[in-house]
Amino acid sequence: MDVIFGNLDLWGTAIKNTLIVFAGGGAIALILGIVVGAMRVSPVPIARGVGTAYVNIIRNTPLTLVFFFFVLGYPALGLPRLSSLVLGIIAIGIYTATYVAEVLRAGINTVPVGQAEAARAIGLPFGQVMSLVVLPQAFRSVVPPMMSVFIALLKNTTIAAGFSVSELAALRATINDSGDRPGSPMEVLLCVALVFVVLVLLLSALQHRLEKKWRIVR
Numbered sequence: 001m002d003v004i005f006g007n008l009d010l011w012g013t014a015i016k017n018t019l020i021v022f023a024g025g026g027a028i029a030l031i032l033g034i035v036v037g038a039m040r041v042s043p044v045p046i047a048r049g050v051g052t053a054y055v056n057i058i059r060n061t062p063l064t065l066v067f068f069f070f071v072l073g074y075p076a077l078g079l080p081r082l083s084s085l086v087l088g089i090i091a092i093g094i095y096t097a098t099y100v101a102e103v104l105r106a107g108i109n110t111v112p113v114g115q116a117e118a119a120r121a122i123g124l125p126f127g128q129v130m131s132l133v134v135l136p137q138a139f140r141s142v143v144p145p146m147m148s149v150f151i152a153l154l155k156n157t158t159i160a161a162g163f164s165v166s167e168l169a170a171l172r173a174t175i176n177d178s179g180d181r182p183g184s185p186m187e188v189l190l191c192v193a194l195v196f197v198v199l200v201l202l203l204s205a206l207q208h209r210l211e212k213k214w215r216i217v218r
Helices: 008-040 045-059 063-076 084-110 113-121 126-141 143-163 168-177 185-217
Strands: none
Touching: 008 045, 008 084, 008 126, 008 143, 008 168, 045 084, 063 084, 063 143, 084 126, 084 143, 113 126, 126 143, 143 168, 143 185, 168 185
8 A cells, every 4th residue: 555655645636637637628528519519400501510520520630649739739839828737628628529519419319309399489599499498308318428428538638647747647657757656657557547447436426326317307
């Protein structure tokens, strides 16, 4: 247990930054994913085209390259300086938003067309049809795949370690480079894997609770 209790300061920083990247990236992914998902089913051809192009370009680009652009390419553009942590959050959020959008689009397609038509018949605009009628039902039907997207997001936070973000995946190198720190690289990796297993189990428990709650409502 020395690998943990002998490096509590490093573990605390790593877990905190991992959760920050996960929460920040998840918030960006959810908000942007809802917007892009709505654009994908919009009756406006330009909106559909923009949404489709965004999903196809970003989703088919490796996440590592997205990180490279934001962490290394962004500063070269002369834009306001941001920390590696903030740039990592933006990168993983923009990337994950494509998967959120596609999951939502699948959920939207499960809502009977007649409900949207009835909402439009009483004079509701597209935005209110989506927010008041379609999306609440779509979210209930996509809880399992949506949670899978966020579990993948949690695991993808490890890529941030390669871009100067001190999160869990960076612990092995940090502890190994400090000669006075206890713990071998293998011990560190096993403990990091255990932390991720616990976090994924917590997300799975949240998924089951949401499914149970919304199944009763429906």
